[in-house]
Amino acid sequence: MLLFKQLEFLEGVFGRFVPRAANPPPPLQCHPTTGRDATLEAQAREMLRAVGAPSVARSVRVEWSSRLRTAAGRADYRHNLVTLNPLLRTHGADEIDRTLRHELAHLLAHARKGRRRIAPHGPEWRQACCDLGIADEQRCHSLPFPRQTRARPFLYRCPRCGREFPRVRKIRRRVACLACCRRYYHGQFDKRFTLQLVAAPQPSTLSRVQR
Ligand SMILES: [Zn+2]
Ligand SMILES: [Zn+2]
Structure with a gap:
């Protein structure tokens, strides 16, 4: 999977x-x-x-x-x-x-x-x-909206490349770094590149974050 x-x-x-x-x-x-x-x-x-x-x-x-x-x-x-x-x-x-x-x-x-x-x-x-007539479409918009500021207190890191993945919520499933899976394992899931939790909010703030 x-x-x-x-x-x-x-x-x-x-x-x-x-x-x-x-x-x-x-x-x-x-x-x-x-x-x-x-x-x-x-x-x-x-x-x-x-x-x-x-x-x-x-x-x-x-x-x-x-x-x-x-x-x-x-x-x-x-x-x-x-x-x-x-x-x-x-x-x-x-x-x-x-x-x-x-x-x-x-x-x-x-x-x-x-x-x-x-x-x-x-x-x-x-x-x-x-x-559909939008050949120049970007995957993300370029509208002049203010940036999203929602806190992402869970920080995950790839053990291989060190890339960081801030998240709003705790990741419940095993998730690997796509860049490394692509680079070293032909794009298939490789548990060696499972993201590691390196920072999490204090317990007192958990209920607010995970609602
Ligand atoms: Zn899209
Ligand atoms: Zn990686």
């Missing part, structure tokens, strides 16, 4: 990360309980049909959700669901459109590769971005 979550793979869900925006967003034009946006959904269907993905086009859903905090959008390929952060609306229609295409590219890349695992922002995703 490959456990490379810490670097680039969150099973089933990919995110386009943005720090928090300062201004409150304008009111949403979406379904009051589900957050579904019929207009964006229709656009998504049209784009997916145009690139030859009719089955994803049929089942895709696009929703707004304020549960997204630091991500501009998220793509859940298991449910062909794109979730957008309402804070995006303070940055204009172009940014919404770009984020929608970025997340659709995740769904498209996955649909094309079937059950094979792919890197979230690897060549398949890049190709999908080209097809």
Whole structure:
């Protein structure tokens, strides 16, 4: 079992990360309980049909959700669901459109590769971005949002290369350094590169951090 979550793979869900925006967003034009946006959904269907993905086009859903905090959008390929952060609306229609295409590219890349695992922002995703008209898309945004400041009090270190991995929460599974697994073990999980916990918060702060 490959456990490379810490670097680039969150099973089933990919995110386009943005720090928090300062201004409150304008009111949403979406379904009051589900957050579904019929207009964006229709656009998504049209784009997916145009690139030859009719089955994803049929089942895709696009929703707004304020549960997204630091991500501009998220793509859940298991449910062909794109979730957008309402804070995006303070940055204009172009940014919404770009984020929608970025997340659709995740769904498209996955649909094309079937059950094979792919890197979230690897060549398949890049190709999908080209097809969806955002060939120059970066894996991370460049919006002028303030930086995320949430504390990451758990510090892990790779015993081989020394790279550090600050984390908000304790890692519950065995996780190895992807860079070293790639370099020394053909990208397969190697327990020699299991991340070691080198710093943790005092017990008094644990409940606050791990809620
Ligand atoms: Zn992404
Ligand atoms: Zn390493």
